[in-house]
Structures are given as structure tokens and as C-alpha cells.
Amino acid sequence: MGIRYTTKVDGDTLIVHASGFDENLLDVQNYATGIIEACIQSGVTRVLCDESDLEYRLGTFDTYRAGEFLSTNAPAVAKIAIICNPAFLSNANFFENVVVNRRLRLRVFTDIETARNWLSDPDT
Helix, strand or coil, X not given: CCEEEEXXXXXXXXXXXXXXXXXXXXXXXXXXXXXXXXXXXXXXXXEEEEEEEEECCCCHHHHHHHHHHHHHHCCCCCXXXXXXXXXXXXXXXXXXXXXXXXXXXXXXXXXXXXXXXXXXXCCC
8 A cells, every 4th residue: 555645736835645654665765756856846845744644654764764865855945844643753753853953844743733834934
């Protein structure tokens, strides 16, 4: 099954809805690449990624490697808000730390409105 996702552009933001589960690191890298390509194609730099229906199954090392991959491949101007299922918040927070330590603007939330507010705030 893997990760299934849809994208749509709303103003200056790419809205992503993901579901299923991450089978392996390559699955996550393909998902990230698809989102990056959609941003480049549509000319947006903000991403609101609703992963509340996505089950995180990667182990710690692969989560670390996924964070490295994203921070290496995402444009430096990108700003990404991820909404995760609260059951996976610990994994998501670890991923956030890996990415933020590599200077990508990304935050993880469990509430979509808080995520939207952060994403639209020019001071964050």
C-alpha cells in the first residue's frame, strides 16, 4: 500500500493530504520528491502537509536519513508545516529536529489551525 497522497495549490501554498503508511526509506524519499517537484512546478514555497491519516513505521535511523534527504533536497526557501497523528508525535518531533538542525523551516503540529497560523506568519 505505501504512502498515498494528493496535492493541490491554494494561493501560495501546496496542500498535501497523505494516507497509508511509510513502507521504507525509499517510499518516504519518493513522497518527499513528489512534493518538492509539485512545489517547483507550481512556483510555491509553502507546504501544508496533512499526514494525520499516515502511519509512521520507519525506525529511528531511517527517520534520521529521511530528514537528511529532505533537508538536502528541499529548496532553502521552503516553509513546511506537517500535521501528524498524535500517536506518532514523538517520531515526528525527532524528524523535525533533524530537519531544523539542517536549516530547513519545518514544524510539526497535531492541529491544522495552529499549523496554518504558523505557516502564514511571516516572522516564523
